[in-house]
Amino acid sequence: MAAAAGPSVRCWLWQRRPLLCGPGPRPVPGGGAPLRPCSTRGAQRGIHKPVIDRIIRVDHAGEFGANRIYAGQMAVLGRSGVGPVIQQMWNQEKEHLKKFNELMVAYRVRPTVLLPFWNVAGFVLGAGSALLGKKGAMACTVAVEESISEHYNNQIRTLIEEDPEKYKELLQVIKQFRDEEQEHHDIGLEHDAEATPAYSVLKTAIQLGCKAAIFLSERI
Amino acid sequence: PSHSYTGQGGQQSEDYESEEQLQHRILTAALEFVPEHGWTAEAIAEGAKTLGLSVAAAGMFHSDGSELILHFVSECNSKLSELLQKEQKLVQLGEAEKKPIDEFLRDAVEARLRMLIPYIEKWPQALSILLLPRNIPSSLNLLTSMIDDIWHYAGDQSTDFSWYTRRAVLTGIYNTTELVMMQDSSPGFEDTWRFLENRVADAMAMSSTASQVQSTGEAVVQGLMGAAVTVSKAETSRAVR
Numbered sequence: 001m002a003a004a005a006g007p008s009v010r011c012w013l014w015q016r017r018p019l020l021c022g023p024g025p026r027p028v029p030g031g032g033a034p035l036r037p038c039s040t041r042g043a044q045r046g047i048h049k050p051v052i053d054r055i056i057r058v059d060h061a062g063e064f065g066a067n068r069i070y071a072g073q074m075a076v077l078g079r080s081g082v083g084p085v086i087q088q089m090w091n092q093e094k095e096h097l098k099k100f101n102e103l104m105v106a107y108r109v110r111p112t113v114l115l116p117f118w119n120v121a122g123f124v125l126g127a128g129s130a131l132l133g134k135k136g137a138m139a140c141t142v143a144v145e146e147s148i149s150e151h152y153n154n155q156i157r158t159l160i161e162e163d164p165e166k167y168k169e170l171l172q173v174i175k176q177f178r179d180e181e182q183e184h185h186d187i188g189l190e191h192d193a194e195a196t197p198a199y200s201v202l203k204t205a206i207q208l209g210c211k212a213a214i215f216l217s218e219r220i
Numbered sequence: 221p222s223h224s225y226t227g228q229g230g231q232q233s234e235d236y237e238s239e240e241q242l243q244h245r246i247l248t249a250a251l252e253f254v255p256e257h258g259w260t261a262e263a264i265a266e267g268a269k270t271l272g273l274s275v276a277a278a279g280m281f282h283s284d285g286s287e288l289i290l291h292f293v294s295e296c297n298s299k300l301s302e303l304l305q306k307e308q309k310l311v312q313l314g315e316a317e318k319k320p321i322d323e324f325l326r327d328a329v330e331a332r333l334r335m336l337i338p339y340i341e342k343w344p345q346a347l348s349i350l351l352l353p354r355n356i357p358s359s360l361n362l363l364t365s366m367i368d369d370i371w372h373y374a375g376d377q378s379t380d381f382s383w384y385t386r387r388a389v390l391t392g393i394y395n396t397t398e399l400v401m402m403q404d405s406s407p408g409f410e411d412t413w414r415f416l417e418n419r420v421a422d423a424m425a426m427s428s429t430a431s432q433v434q435s436t437g438e439a440v441v442q443g444l445m446g447a448a449v450t451v452s453k454a455e456t457s458r459a460v461r
Contacts, residue, residue, distance in 0.1 A: 100379075104379045105377045108368075108372060110383065111380060111381075113384065116381055
């Protein structure tokens with residue numbers, strides 16, 4: 001970060017940039033206040049805030065969306081034979097969402113602006129897929145859970161590349177959730193998801209939607 | 221990574237100082253001269269002089285005093301955070317009562333605005349400079365992190381859209397109160413603090429109205445669903461007869 005002399009200098013003190021927040025000993029003559037504008041947020045943890053921010057924001061949005069999808073499916077198929085299965089998967093998603101709510105407060109992460117939109121879109125996706133029948137709902141589950149498992153795997157890779165020790169707790173949480181989402185995926189397959197008419201089209205469309213949702217929720 | 225002025229042999233001596241730290245020191249020293257010279261290069265030059273540097277040091281900065289103002293805002297925000305953190309510790313240790321939300325917000329905004337008092341004559345000038353397109357990303361960043369800090373220490377734990385509405389409302393309160401303060405000539409700015417109290421009360425009322433509207437809406441929906449079920453059952457039983 002070169003600060004060129006002259007009027008075009010950009011003082012980094014308050015520019016938005018990926019800062020590695022953390023206590024850094026810096027001898028300053030006469031003693032000075034810490035120069036980091038982010039010192040009030042996450043500095044005590046020495047974490048790479050922008051990366052963690054994104055991870056928690058998008059995971060929170062994902063679990064929120066998954067909750068709404070299962071709610072939509074239950075609204076249509078709740079009283080059918082497959083209702084208890086969906087209810088059980090929904091309960092696990094509720095636990096996941098609770099955990100991410102806690103992490104969001106602990107790491108002071110901003111939730112995505114699109115939450116109201118995911119609220120509606122998730123419910124519509126769940127209800128819509130359930131209207132295609134039991135197999136349709138299972139196909140939706142398979143598609144979504146596959147996307148989410150892949151997404152969690154990417155995050156695990158990122159965190160391990162960063163610093164597995166520092167992010168041990170977060171890694172543990174994500175690994176556990178990834179395993180549970182994988183279970184949901186397998187349950188979906190067990191319940192004849194692949195027998196849905198136009199299964200591959202449906203699956204591709206849903207997974208594209210998931211990719212877009214992940215991309216947007218990370219950023220806004 | 222910051223560039224530092226290293227001593228001989230490229231080794232960092234004990235009293236090395238990076239360029240940012242030097243700029244920080246100059247700007248801090250310059251604040252003393254703002255009431256007299258405004259947020260200008262002159263104030264920065266005077267500040268540099270008190271540190272034993274040449275007035276040419278002011279050439280490191282923009283001529284409109286942007287960095288000086290942003291530095292001041294950043295310092296005020298840090299001071300506010302420290303203050304709120306100390307208060308939080310006292311509450312955690314049981315040495316102080318936890319304030320109700322409206323009182324907390326009022327006190328936090330008042331504490332932050334009081335930091336402007338020594339510079340209040342020249343603050344309108346600073347506000348207009350902060351609104352320059354060049355400065356907007358930085359000033360917006362500083363504003364949003366300050367508001368987020370206040371809500372964090374107020375105990376906000378929302379993880380839904382209300383995270384945004386709360387911060388938007390508080391930003392509105394802060395900005396309007398700041399503008400009122402610019403034109404306030406009452407003793408001790410009592411008109412400003414009264415304005416602040418009213419705006420915070422409005423915000424609290426608004427949020428309770430919002431939750432009332434929501435529960436009324438839910439009750440209405442339930443009522444309609446019940447009516448629909450009753451009607452459809454009546455139709456079915458009439459059709460059977």
